[in-house]
Amino acid sequence: xxxxxxxxxxxxxxxxxxxxxxxxxxxxxxxxxxxxxxxxxxxxxxxxxxxxxxxxxxxxxxxxxxxxxxxxxxxxxxxxxxxxxxxxxxxxxxxxxxxxxxxxxxxxxxxxxxxxxxxxxxxxxxxxxxxxxxxxxxxxxxxxxxxxxxxxxxxxxxxxxxxxxxxxxxxxxxxxxxxxxxxxxxxxxxxxxxxxxxxxxxxxxxxxxxxxxxxxxxxxxxxxxxxxxxxxxxxxxxxxxxxxxxxxxxxxxxxxxxxxxxxxxxxxxxxxxxxxxxxxxxxxxxxxxxxxxxxxxxxxxxxxxxxxxxxxxxxxxxxxxxxxxxxxxxxxxxxxxxxxxxxxxxxxxxxxxxxxxxxxxxxxxxxxxxxxxxxxxxxxxxxxxxxxxxxxxxxxxxxxxxxxxxxxxxxxxxxxxxxxxxxxxxxxxxxxxxxxxxxxxxxxxxxxxxxxxxxxxxxxxxxxxxxxxxxxxxxxxxxxxxxxxxxxxxxxxxxxxxxxxxxxxxxxxxxxxxxxxxxxxxxxxxxxxxxxxxxxxxxxxxxxxxx
Amino acid sequence: xxxxxxxxxxxxxxxxxxxxxxxxxxxxxxxxxxxxxxxxxxxxxxxxxxxxxxxxxxxxxxxxxxxxxxxxxxxxxxxxxxxxxxxxxxxxxxxxxxxxxxxxxxxxxxxxxxxxxxxxxxxxxxxxxxxxxxxxxxxxxxxxxxxxxxxxxxxxxxxxxxxxxxxxxxxxxxxxxxxxxxxxxxxxxxxxxxxxxxxxxxxxxxxxxxxxxxxxxxxxxxxxxxxxxxxxxxxxxxxxxxxxxxxxxxxxxxxxxxxxxxxxxxxxxxxxxxxxxxxxxxxxxxxxxxxxxxxxxxxxxxxxxxxxxxxxxxxxxxxxxxxxxxxxxxxxxxxx
Numbered sequence: 048x049x050x051x052x053x054x055x056x057x058x059x060x061x062x063x064x065x066x067x068x069x070x071x072x073x074x075x076x077x078x079x080x081x082x083x084x085x086x087x088x089x090x091x092x093x094x095x096x097x098x099x100x101x102x103x104x105x106x107x108x109x110x111x112x113x114x115x116x117x118x119x120x121x122x123x124x125x126x127x128x129x130x131x132x133x134x135x136x137x138x139x140x141x142x143x144x145x146x147x148x149x150x151x152x153x154x155x156x157x158x159x160x161x162x163x164x165x166x167x168x169x170x171x172x173x174x175x176x177x178x179x180x181x182x183x184x185x186x187x188x189x190x191x192x193x194x195x196x197x198x199x200x201x202x203x204x205x206x207x208x209x210x211x212x213x214x215x216x217x218x219x220x221x222x223x224x225x226x227x228x229x230x231x232x233x234x235x236x237x238x239x240x241x242x243x244x245x246x247x248x249x250x251x252x253x254x255x256x257x258x259x260x261x262x263x264x265x266x267x268x269x270x271x272x273x274x275x276x277x278x279x280x281x282x283x284x285x286x287x288x289x290x291x292x293x294x295x296x297x298x299x300x301x302x303x304x305x306x307x308x309x310x311x312x313x314x315x316x317x318x319x320x321x322x323x324x325x326x327x328x329x330x331x332x333x334x335x336x337x338x339x340x341x342x343x344x345x346x347x348x349x350x351x352x353x354x355x356x357x358x359x360x361x362x363x364x365x366x367x368x369x370x371x372x373x374x375x376x377x378x379x380x381x382x383x384x385x386x387x388x389x390x391x392x393x394x395x396x397x398x399x400x401x402x403x404x405x406x407x408x409x410x411x412x413x414x415x416x417x418x419x420x421x422x423x424x425x426x427x428x429x430x431x432x433x434x435x436x437x438x439x440x441x442x443x444x445x446x447x448x449x450x451x452x453x454x455x456x457x458x459x460x461x462x463x464x465x466x467x468x469x470x471x472x473x474x475x476x477x478x479x480x481x482x483x484x485x486x487x488x489x490x491x492x493x494x495x496x497x498x499x500x501x502x503x504x505x506x507x508x509x510x511x512x513x514x515x516x517x518x519x520x521x522x523x524x525x526x527x528x529x530x531x532x533x534x535x536x537x538x539x540x541x542x543x544x545x546x547x548x549x550x551x552x553x554x555x556x557x558x559x560x561x562x563x564x565x566x567x568x569x570x571x572x573x574x575x576x577x578x579x580x581x582x583x584x585x586x587x588x589x590x591x592x593x594x
Numbered sequence: 595x596x597x598x599x600x601x602x603x604x605x606x607x608x609x610x611x612x613x614x615x616x617x618x619x620x621x622x623x624x625x626x627x628x629x630x631x632x633x634x635x636x637x638x639x640x641x642x643x644x645x646x647x648x649x650x651x652x653x654x655x656x657x658x659x660x661x662x663x664x665x666x667x668x669x670x671x672x673x674x675x676x677x678x679x680x681x682x683x684x685x686x687x688x689x690x691x692x693x694x695x696x697x698x699x700x701x702x703x704x705x706x707x708x709x710x711x712x713x714x715x716x717x718x719x720x721x722x723x724x725x726x727x728x729x730x731x732x733x734x735x736x737x738x739x740x741x742x743x744x745x746x747x748x749x750x751x752x753x754x755x756x757x758x759x760x761x762x763x764x765x766x767x768x769x770x771x772x773x774x775x776x777x778x779x780x781x782x783x784x785x786x787x788x789x790x791x792x793x794x795x796x797x798x799x800x801x802x803x804x805x806x807x808x809x810x811x812x813x814x815x816x817x818x819x820x821x822x823x824x825x826x827x828x829x830x831x832x833x834x835x836x837x838x839x840x841x842x843x844x845x846x847x848x849x850x851x852x853x854x855x856x857x858x859x860x861x862x863x864x865x866x867x868x869x870x871x872x873x874x875x876x877x878x879x880x881x882x883x884x885x886x887x888x889x890x891x892x893x894x895x896x897x898x899x900x901x902x903x904x905x906x907x908x909x910x911x912x913x914x915x916x917x918x919x920x921x922x923x924x925x926x927x928x929x930x
Contacts, residue, residue: 252685252724253685335722335724335725336722337688337720337721337722338686338687338688338689338690338691338720338721338722339688339690339691339720340688340690340719340720341690341691341694341719342690342691342693342694342695342698346687346691346694346695346698347698348698348699349699351695352684352695355684355686355687356684356686359686437682438678438680438682439682439683439684441643441646441648441676441678442676442678442681442696442735442738443696443699444646444647444648444667445646445648445671445674445676445678445748446671446696446699446700447668447669447671447672447699447700447701448668448671448699449667449668588650589650590648590649590650591643591648591649593643593648
């Protein structure tokens with residue numbers, strides 16, 4: 048409580064923990080009541096997805112030879128970057144498969160769940176002013192954050208326990224001990240990112256910003272883990288996702304890496320409490336500054352406003368994409384080395400023919416980049432919807448502004464911004480890669496691949512705009528589209544998804560530079576244009592929905 | 595210029611099972627300040643949103659400045675300014691930026707007028723919108739609207755967050771606006787404001803117009819409160835048409851009388867020898883409560899003579915509840 052005493056004005060007079068936590072029990076029930084649908088959906092879909100995947104093993108990988116063939120794929124640097132270092136590849140049991148190929152994916156999903164739930168019950172509540180109502184009652188300073196963390200922590204533990212019980216039940220070969228380590232590794236990642244989100248919620252005034260910071264931390268953790276696993280492994284030890292894979296569930300179990308997660312969680316939670324005691328309810332850590340007394344010429348119409356509203360977010364995504372490009376670009380050299388050190392893998396890749404490891408690595412990175420850009424694009428379309436439901440679109444549309452022009456201005460940012468992100472990321476990846484490989488054509492290869500990937504991103508925009516125009520209340524469904532695409536991308540190869548499941552995803556249709564250009568980008572582009580047109584007609588014809 | 599700024603007849607708008615507007619009529623003459631009254635949830639904001647082309651009417655005719663509010667929305671919006679009831683601004687824009695943006699979208703702000711209004715409303719344009727109180731956000735919308743050179747002002751409860759000082763600044767501004775021959779549609783709950791500003795008033799209830807006219811015309815439709823002391827006890831009052839809420843105590847009588855029947859009742863009273871008499875003309879508030887109360891009576895399905903005296907609070911609360919239930923439903927739908 049040193050921080051509280053330094054800042055006398057904000058310090059609670061009665062320093063006992065009882066007073067700052069008063070009301071936590073009631074608030075826990077309140078959080079559970081509000082999320083009585085949301086939490087079961089998260090837990091159910093995460094656990095069932097994993098159990099269903101595991102049950103497919105005997106069909107997909109019936110013999111030891113099948114499993115060993117898969118193990119060789121796992122030694123490909125692209126696969127290492129995506130899933131992890133790969134333990135137990137010599138004797139690739141079903142357990143080792145689960146830990147290597149599912150853990151990384153599930154951990155990310157659980158981290159996202161934890162971030163979204165924590166932000167929803169902390170900063171969103173403050174931003175909307177609802178927290179004011181609660182805090183004016185007999186409720187301690189830290190009760191809200193504590194209640195949220197208790198619930199989200201419990202949800203993570205529940206997921207871990209369901210894996211412990213469920214995985215052995217789904218497949219006999221999976222041991223209870225291994226499943227326990229798997230479950231707890233997943234939960235540990237959830238813990239860390241719940242705490243990250245709680246800390247981020249103290250720093251920014253806006254829920255979107257808090258989720259963005261926590262999401263960026265997750266992205267960084269993924270990047271560190273991937274870079275570390277392809278390189279000498281050191282960087283992986285800076286990442287909670289790395290710690291989770293280091294438990295070596297089902298292979299050579301050890302618990303101590305999880306202590307790192309628990310320690311970091313505790314540290315982050317304490318930091319969040321200290322910061323929250325130093326600030327006012329509803330405020331962030333940065334004091335609001337005075338703005339311009341009059342608007343600049345740039346703030347002239349809906350497009351100027353949309354740029355103004357989204358430029359900070361676009362800058363954040365751009366920074367992320369640049370880091371992504373620089374880090375993975377520098378890994379291209381490691382990929383080459385990784386392959387040359389492993390003659391078996393070299394033989395394997397040679398036997399499959401076609402793409403070099405570097406090309407397939409680059410193609411995978413391009414799809415990743417496209418998914419990131421689609422995340423921004425969707426956020427951008429959702430912003431238009433937010434303007435509508437918050438009532439801020441009403442004064443714009445009651446001025447001399449056509450509906451299409453208003454929606455189109457946000458749409459323009461979604462289209463141009465996402466395309467720019469893909470090109471920017473590909474450029475960074477290409478330039479650094481070209482320097483490492485000493486091969487200038489890598490840049491042009493990647494820029495070509497970037498262009499081929501953009502229509503897929505735009506198709507997601509098209510779907511979002513069509514929903515926005517025709518069924519605005521169903522707009523959050525676009526997240527399902529993105530979640531589907533990510534799932535197919537990350538798990539499709541392992542679970543041997545049928546071809547139609549790949550075809551349904553807007554992404555991965557142009558495996559440049561690994562494969563040649565096909566008509567797919569043009570088809571996707573046309574589809575996107577049609578959906579956007581449909582959506583804009585809908586926007587023009589429907590009622591404005593001010594909630 | 596047309597002599598009717600707003601002409602609405604038989605307007606219907608449904609939201610799922612809710613019939614928000616149920617054959618509403620509204621007529622606003624050019625150059626008048628028209629009060630638009632009604633309990634919460636009676637359809638005032640829905641009417642305004644239809645007039646702004648934000649919602650499409652299911653049936654009925656609506657004409658705004660001689661055009662179709664839906665089809666000609668953009669052209670018409672050059673000629674009007676709007677202040678919503680619940681002003682929500684972009685948190686990271688300053689007040690000055692929001693004023694300029696909204697003004698430019700309408701075709702420009704008069705810088706002199708803008709400066710003058712900022713001073714009169716005592717608004718600091720440099721503050722970010724997130725730091726403004728409700729009243730200050732309303733001032734931003736008011737300055738943006740009043741600084742633009744338009745024919746028609748549509749105001750939806752524009753002063754609900756203003757302090758009394760600012761309320762009087764607002765009334766001055768509207769008076770000046772009217773002097774320039776411009777039109778105002780003012781939805782308001784502040785009856786003193788309506789009495790001070792409005793030439794004519796429309797009262798709506800459950801999506802229908804129940805009264806419309808000048809204030810004196812409306813007064814005529816309602817009751818006058820009488821308290822009288824007579825030489826002999828008055829008899830026969832309870833049988834008289836137009837007398838309500840009668841209470842007799844020896845030589846004193848207290849009652850309300852429908853204003854058109856006032857003459858006959860007074861004649862009857864003088865027969866008993868009037869010693870003293872006080873009469874209170876109906877205030878706008880009573881006029882208003884009468885309709886709120888009737889709504890309550892209608893909903894309960896009972897015909898209560900004294901309904902006009904009821905506070906109307908329960909009807910009010912009921913409306914608010916229904917509204918909240920709707921919002922919650924909408925929230926969960928979005929969440930799913």
